[in-house]
Amino acid sequence: VNLPSQPEILINAVVNNVLCRGTATGSIDITLNGGSGAGFLVQWTGGISATSEDISGLLPGNYTIAVTDLGSGCVLTKTYTITQPAAALSLTAKGTNATGCNTPGTITATGAGGTSPYQYKLDNGQYQGSGSFSGFYGGGTYTVWVKDANNCTTSKIITITDNGSDEFESNNSKNNAKQITAGVPVNARIALSTDVADWFKFNTSTSGTYIVTLTHPTTAFTFNIYPAGNNAPALTPSNSTATTKQYSLLGGTTYYVSITGGLSYLCYSLSVSQSIGTVRAPSQAMMQVMPFTTGVYPNPHQGSFRIRILSPESGDGHVMIINNLGQIVADKKVSLNKGAETLVDFSGMKQNLLFYKVIVGKEMRTGKIIRN
Numbered sequence: 001v002n003l004p005s006q007p008e009i010l011i012n013a014v015v016n017n018v019l020c021r022g023t024a025t026g027s028i029d030i031t032l033n034g035g036s037g038a039g040f041l042v043q044w045t046g047g048i049s050a051t052s053e054d055i056s057g058l059l060p061g062n063y064t065i066a067v068t069d070l071g072s073g074c075v076l077t078k079t080y081t082i083t084q085p086a087a088a089l090s091l092t093a094k095g096t097n098a099t100g101c102n103t104p105g106t107i108t109a110t111g112a113g114g115t116s117p118y119q120y121k122l123d124n125g126q127y128q129g130s131g132s133f134s135g136f137y138g139g140g141t142y143t144v145w146v147k148d149a150n151n152c153t154t155s156k157i158i159t160i161t162d163n164g165s166d167e168f169e170s171n172n173s174k175n176n177a178k179q180i181t182a183g184v185p186v187n188a189r190i191a192l193s194t195d196v197a198d199w200f201k202f203n204t205s206t207s208g209t210y211i212v213t214l215t216h217p218t219t220a221f222t223f224n225i226y227p228a229g230n231n232a233p234a235l236t237p238s239n240s241t242a243t244t245k246q247y248s249l250l251g252g253t254t255y256y257v258s259i260t261g262g263l264s265y266l267c268y269s270l271s272v273s274q275s276i277g278t279v280r281a282p283s284q285a286m287m288q289v290m291p292f293t294t295g296v297y298p299n300p301h302q303g304s305f306r307i308r309i310l311s312p313e314s315g316d317g318h319v320m321i322i323n324n325l326g327q328i329v330a331d332k333k334v335s336l337n338k339g340a341e342t343l344v345d346f347s348g349m350k351q352n353l354l355f356y357k358v359i360v361g362k363e364m365r366t367g368k369i370i371r372n
Helices: none
Strands: 009-016 026-034 040-045 055-058 061-068 075-082 090-096 105-112 119-122 134-135 142-146 155-158 186-188 198-203 207-216 221-225 243-251 252-258 268-274 293-297 304-312 315-323 328-336 341-346 353-360 363-370
Touching: 009 075, 026 040, 026 061, 026 075, 055 061, 090 142, 090 155, 105 119, 105 142, 105 155, 134 142, 134 315, 134 328, 198 315, 207 221, 207 363, 221 243, 252 268, 268 363, 293 315, 293 353, 304 315, 304 353, 315 341, 328 341
Parallel strands: none
Antiparallel strands: 009 026, 026 055, 040 061, 061 075, 090 105, 105 134, 119 142, 142 155, 186 268, 198 252, 207 243, 207 268, 221 252, 293 304, 304 341, 315 328, 315 353, 353 363
């Protein structure tokens, strides 16, 4: 007996698995061909009842389609499996509190589950490959996010505290002035209402012109140099700007620096250096000192800019972008080469006023960034 053959029913399927564990985001897209040409009747089973070719909003599981050829009555069934990652995306995050200018608060985040690799961001910042964030002063609450390769996300809230101290505590009078070295910048802060001033002292090796520089991203401080004598008036600078003062000082003498002004958990940078124009025999250490300069290009900007760094040493640097509330809105680590220029890109910056802070070793530079 010869039975008439029926054209084969052909099913082509594209299975889209669940990308984020526990979500109903799977789908199966079907294309039907062959058969008698009279059309098909479709019925899905397996946790879903549907008569359309394509189905979506699926949880992990097995889904079976029965396709009936309306001309021949033949039925073809196939089963497809929707899978999901073995474990849900999770985030472990911990913070360390700030205890001084050289020990700011940090946050370390580690992703697990989901689908690696992972990316991390802080609040509304940009995602980065590292889960390490640092440079937190003044305390605050931050939301740490992790994103996996499937764009699944989860977050945790971390609180950082700050005791307001720095490495030179109790230097709020001339008698308690802390010793610093000319040519070596220091970072300090006046963060508590009980700190009426900061006092430092330094020794001059030779007579000549000395320049005192004090920079801070948001606060204008008053700073002066005093001789050692009690109740002696402040010395008069030969030249001055908002952040620098120039003095003619005697060699082999101790001088005192007084700093007063508003409170801020952000640290200022103080340096006392002898002018290059002074005639003296340079030491080997001085001959090896490279300049540490930073700048913003363009400034003003239209949402994107670069921080330019000319580093005095090789190693890791740290670049932070801070808003006018003292909150960190961007944070990047960079690899620097001594004496070489490094450009760090920032984009998507919508704030009208920002400040930057660049830290290399124990040195820091700050500046203002304006949007057009």
